[in-house]
Amino acid sequence: xxxxxxxxxxxxxxxxxxxxxxxxxxxxxxxxxxxxxxxxxxxxxxxxxxxxxxxxxxxxxxxxxxxxxxxxxxxxxxxxxxxxxxxxxxxxxxxxxxxxxxxxxxxxxxxxxxxxxxxxxxxxxxxxxxxxxxxxxxxxxxxxxxxxxxxxxxxxxxxxxxxxxxxxxxxxxxxxxxxxxxxxxxxxxxxxxxxxxxxxxxx
Numbered sequence: 001x002x003x004x005x006x007x008x009x010x011x012x013x014x015x016x017x018x019x020x021x022x023x024x025x026x027x028x029x030x031x032x033x034x035x036x037x038x039x040x041x042x043x044x045x046x047x048x049x050x051x052x053x054x055x056x057x058x059x060x061x062x063x064x065x066x067x068x069x070x071x072x073x074x075x076x077x078x079x080x081x082x083x084x085x086x087x088x089x090x091x092x093x094x095x096x097x098x099x100x101x102x103x104x105x106x107x108x109x110x111x112x113x114x115x116x117x118x119x120x121x122x123x124x125x126x127x128x129x130x131x132x133x134x135x136x137x138x139x140x141x142x143x144x145x146x147x148x149x150x151x152x153x154x155x156x157x158x159x160x161x162x163x164x165x166x167x168x169x170x171x172x173x174x175x176x177x178x179x180x181x182x183x184x185x186x187x188x189x190x191x192x193x194x195x196x197x198x199x200x201x202x203x
Contacts, residue, residue, distance in 0.1 A: 025067035028085030030075035034068045070187075076129075078185055091129045091184035098179045098192055102199045105173040112166060114202040117177045118158040121194035123150050128188035130181070134159055137176035138168045150179060154195070175199070 025035040071077055071086035078092035100117070123132035132150040136159060137143075147159055159177070161169055169175045177197075183190035 026083075028069055028083070030072045030086040031069040032072055034070055036066060036068075076184060080185060093129075093182045093184055094190075096181040096183075096190060096192055098194070100177045100197050100199075102175045102177070103173060104170060104175055104201070107201055107203060109166075109170060111203040112201055113162065114200075115161045115166060115169060115175070116158050116200040116202075117175075117197070118156060118200070119150070119179065119194055119197045120154070120156050121150070121179075121192070121197075122152055122154045123179075123181050123190060123192050124152060125183060125190045126188045129184035130188070130190050132179065132181045132190070132192060135178040135180050136161075136169055137171060137178075139171035140168045144178065146180065150192075154193070 025033060027033070069082070069085070074089055075086035076088045076091045077086045078088040078090075102117075117134070117136070119134060123130075133146045134148045134150060134157060135144050135146050138145050148157055150157055177199075179192050179194065181190045181192050
């Protein structure tokens with residue numbers, strides 16, 4: 001594209017047209033373009049006189065559309081920086097966390113033989129790499145422990161504690177349980193659904 005030459009005699013310039021590549025979006029590593037970008041249109045050329053010389057000057061081409069990308073299979077945008085594409089072959093995760101707290105003060109703990117935490121529910125994801133698990137707070141190690149997987153179809157899932165493991169879940173007079181969803185950073189969404197949760201203490 002260009003407005004070239006002199007317009008000293010006619011005082012007029014012909015329009016210039018944009019003949020650019022089909023897309024102006026950059027190619028990024030390990031991605032497939034889903035862009036709708038193209039340089040197009042035409043720009044008017046005008047006659048300008050500078051230092052007693054008349055020349056044809058033009059504006060700029062338009063760049064309609066937008067740049068967008070999706071990660072190729074097996075690659076992930078773990079740093080959320082678009083300009084370097086999908087830089088990692090190992091997924092990173094966003095987490096959702098739902099916690100349950102139970103008061104154990106009414107029980108004589110030395111007589112308790114079993115504790116069971118149960119959930120009626122499931123998790124769902126719109127795509128990408130995902131998982132979901134039941135968790136419990138280990139009072140002995142002061143750490144959350146990931147345990148039984150939560151299904152994608154609605155059902156009953158339980159964690160059972162007996163013997164020496166009973167002391168691990170008792171933090172003072174309280175027991176803590178949780179549901180955790182893990183969703184890869186690829187623009188997808190995860191939802192945890194629970195109809196109800198309950199704790200059964202047997203003594």
